[in-house]
Amino acid sequence: MQGRLWRRLAVVAALVLCTTTTTGAADKPSIKIGLLYSLSGMAAVVTEGTVYAHEIAAEEINAKGGLLGGRKIEYVTRDDKLKPGEAVKEFRRMVTRDKVDFVMGVISSGVALAVSEVAKEMKVLFVDSIAQTAALTEEQGHPYVVRTNTNSTVIGRTAALAAAKGPWKTYYFIGPDYEWGHRVNADFWEFLQPKKQGAQKMGELWPKLGERDFSSHITTILNAKPEAVFSSLWGGDLIAFVKQASTYGFFDKVQFVSTGAGDLDILKPLGTEMPDGIMATFFYAFDLPVSGKEKDNEDFVTKFKQRAGYEPKSGDVIGYISTYMMAEAIERAGSTETEALVKALRGGKFQTLLGDVTIRDFDGQATFGYYTGFTFSNPNFPFKRLKNVIRAEGEEVLRTKDEIEKIRADYQKTKN
Amino acid sequence: MSDFFVQFLNGVTIAMTIYLIASGLSLVFGVLGVLNFAHGSLYMYGSFLLFTLMRSVFHSPSSFWIGLLVVPLLVAILGAALEMGFLRFVYKADPLYQLLLTYGLVLIMSDVVKLIWGAENQSVSRPPGFNGSVAIFGQLFPSYSIFILLPCGIVTMIGLYVFLNRTRLGRIIRAATQDREMIGALGINVRLLYTGVFALGAWLGGLGGVIAAPMGAIYPGMDLDIIIDAFIVVVIGGLGSLAGTVLGALIFGLLRSFGILFVPQFETLFIFILMAIVLVVRPQGLLGKHVTSGH
Numbered sequence: 001m002q003g004r005l006w007r008r009l010a011v012v013a014a015l016v017l018c019t020t021t022t023t024g025a026a027d028k029p030s031i032k033i034g035l036l037y038s039l040s041g042m043a044a045v046v047t048e049g050t051v052y053a054h055e056i057a058a059e060e061i062n063a064k065g066g067l068l069g070g071r072k073i074e075y076v077t078r079d080d081k082l083k084p085g086e087a088v089k090e091f092r093r094m095v096t097r098d099k100v101d102f103v104m105g106v107i108s109s110g111v112a113l114a115v116s117e118v119a120k121e122m123k124v125l126f127v128d129s130i131a132q133t134a135a136l137t138e139e140q141g142h143p144y145v146v147r148t149n150t151n152s153t154v155i156g157r158t159a160a161l162a163a164a165k166g167p168w169k170t171y172y173f174i175g176p177d178y179e180w181g182h183r184v185n186a187d188f189w190e191f192l193q194p195k196k197q198g199a200q201k202m203g204e205l206w207p208k209l210g211e212r213d214f215s216s217h218i219t220t221i222l223n224a225k226p227e228a229v230f231s232s233l234w235g236g237d238l239i240a241f242v243k244q245a246s247t248y249g250f251f252d253k254v255q256f257v258s259t260g261a262g263d264l265d266i267l268k269p270l271g272t273e274m275p276d277g278i279m280a281t282f283f284y285a286f287d288l289p290v291s292g293k294e295k296d297n298e299d300f301v302t303k304f305k306q307r308a309g310y311e312p313k314s315g316d317v318i319g320y321i322s323t324y325m326m327a328e329a330i331e332r333a334g335s336t337e338t339e340a341l342v343k344a345l346r347g348g349k350f351q352t353l354l355g356d357v358t359i360r361d362f363d364g365q366a367t368f369g370y371y372t373g374f375t376f377s378n379p380n381f382p383f384k385r386l387k388n389v390i391r392a393e394g395e396e397v398l399r400t401k402d403e404i405e406k407i408r409a410d411y412q413k414t415k416n
Numbered sequence: 417m418s419d420f421f422v423q424f425l426n427g428v429t430i431a432m433t434i435y436l437i438a439s440g441l442s443l444v445f446g447v448l449g450v451l452n453f454a455h456g457s458l459y460m461y462g463s464f465l466l467f468t469l470m471r472s473v474f475h476s477p478s479s480f481w482i483g484l485l486v487v488p489l490l491v492a493i494l495g496a497a498l499e500m501g502f503l504r505f506v507y508k509a510d511p512l513y514q515l516l517l518t519y520g521l522v523l524i525m526s527d528v529v530k531l532i533w534g535a536e537n538q539s540v541s542r543p544p545g546f547n548g549s550v551a552i553f554g555q556l557f558p559s560y561s562i563f564i565l566l567p568c569g570i571v572t573m574i575g576l577y578v579f580l581n582r583t584r585l586g587r588i589i590r591a592a593t594q595d596r597e598m599i600g601a602l603g604i605n606v607r608l609l610y611t612g613v614f615a616l617g618a619w620l621g622g623l624g625g626v627i628a629a630p631m632g633a634i635y636p637g638m639d640l641d642i643i644i645d646a647f648i649v650v651v652i653g654g655l656g657s658l659a660g661t662v663l664g665a666l667i668f669g670l671l672r673s674f675g676i677l678f679v680p681q682f683e684t685l686f687i688f689i690l691m692a693i694v695l696v697v698r699p700q701g702l703l704g705k706h707v708t709s710g711h
Contacts, residue, residue: 236635246547
């Protein structure tokens with residue numbers, strides 16, 4: 001009888017405690033974070049998962065009592081319509097009308113560069129989460145932009161680092177014929193040469209974006225008989241290339257080194273049509289957690305799958321990590337004031353789901369590792385997974401401080 | 417020599433895919449006088465419908481054959497509906513309005529695709545038995561291209577030729593390109609005829625979408641990627657001329673494949689140079705008739 005009374009009292013006490021903590025939190029102003037993503041149009045499917053991951057992180061943080069002694073995270077989410085002009089307008093509106101403390105986003109590199117200019121002018125912090133153009137933190141960097149993701153320089157260089165460990169010396173190149181493709185292929189080649197004695201370029205092909213028929217490219221490459229082929233093709237182009245090349249026995253004759261083939265947007269649609277043994281770079285694989293983060297990763301993957309209905313891709317996990325990194329920075333700064341946040345971010349070390357990361361003080365770029373693995377058939381999944389994974393440390397493959405100073409000086413010269 | 421032969425075959429393969437799309441575009445322009453910008457959308461629907469059929473309905477790669485029969489018909493029905501709902505009302509309007517209408521259809525149809533299938537890349541596999549390649553003069557060549565794409569292209573070519581030149585209905589259609597009012601005066605239901613021709617054009621687009629799907633990716637945006645190439649082909653060959661479309665497609669395919677072999681940096685340049693020359697020297701296209709006023 002007495003036990004029951006105590007239990008009842010405990011329940012009442014718990015209830016009272018709950019209500020007081022919630023009302024207590026409501027008294028404190030929330031931390032307002034602007035999320036700027038493409039919520040309509042072609043890119044919407046990609047950013048959907050990122051926003052889910054941002055939300056999961058905020059819910060976890062808020063459930064634990066929020067930040068700065070009880071302040072909850074509140075997002076103001078806006079659509080940039082994948083257009084720089086629209087993004088700039090929304091950015092200004094979020095800052096002046098919605099009074100956000102800082103803005104996170106965006107998917108397009110062009111949009112990122114435009115938003116970054118306004119951030120610089122308004123002295124408001126812009127945290128770039130998905131867009132990877134190196135120019136944002138390299139030649140066009142400034143104090144009010146940081147990136148909680150890897151950048152495009154890392155992609156070609158990581159592939160080169162892994163490829164240099166293989167026996168292949170003669171390379172053929174193929175990439176989409178626009179700035180990104182040319183840049184990644186150049187990064188790969190520049191980085192490979194000093195690391196691989198006698199590496200030789202046999203030729204290069206630049207199909208247009210949206211190419212349907214790669215048969216001529218494939219036979220041209222095969223007739224040159226290279227040992228390896230480096231490719232910066234991505235998306236539908238890569239899918240078409242892989243499907244067509246496999247009918248020629250391409251993947252038995254050359255080692256294919258691909259920057260795009262490691263992520264789910266390629267592996268899932270191709271299913272069993274993706275050959276085994278392709279060397280593919282990737283940022284995140286849901287089933288390959290960083291050591292020591294297995295449990296955290298499993299929790300995140302479960303929560304994410306529940307909400308989204310699919311496994312998190314590289315672009316999705318970024319949302320989760322970005323919110324956590326910013327939460328950590330807010331705690332360290334002891335405020336959400338821009339200058340204090342910038343100080344806490346730059347040069348700060350962060351423990352993330354993907355391991356320890358530094359945001360470098362001279363460019364605001366995070367030092368995430370990047371991976372290369374080989375595709376193989378895993379009976380647990382209807383699509384190919386990756387094994388024999390090699391990790392490249394961020395500092396190993398990012399441009400160094402000297403390189404960045406030089407790029408910035410050159411950029412200033414061409415601008416004037 | 418064998419390099420040369422393989423690139424020649426590659427060129428013919430490229431030509432066949434683009435021919436299937438361009439022939440429908442050219443047919444519709446030739447008879448209806450409408451430059452149908454939404455023709456690429458019909459091709460895209462062909463691919464996506466095949467995807468649904470193979471991945472969600474039958475769950476088997478061999479259902480490709482069912483798709484090959486059914487999907488073009490579904491796209492033809494969609495085409496007929498579009499003709500009766502929209503295009504029918506602008507035949508007499510300025511070509512600019514026709515272009516605006518069909519471009520509007522492109523936007524709507526692309527949004528509907530995203531609504532139904534999402535914006536991610538999708539893929540279907542080749543039918544069983546056509547995954548590998550065959551050796552031709554010591555060079556490997558995909559069996560799908562040899563045994564499915566080429567025959568489908570050639571049968572369509574011959575079929576269209578026979579239909580338009582050797583059947584009564586074909587003759588009526590050709591007569592309609594000359595004089596619509598006269599055909600009407602002779603007691604032929606021109607409205608029905610036009611719907612039928614547009615549906616046939618859509619059927620060709622859907623067939624192109626089905627044939628192309630196992631070779632590449634299926635994605636929103638494939639409509640615009642193909643329609644530009646199809647326009648180039650019909651401009652070179654001559655708008656409205658089916659023989660011209662065959663010629664244009666062959667030139668397009670061979671220029672692409674040999675361009676890649678000899679001057680890879682400029683692989684897409686030649687075709688645009690050729691188009692520019694054709695437009696200056698022979699604006700009606702290589703096999704096109706002189707543009708007559710007052711269609």
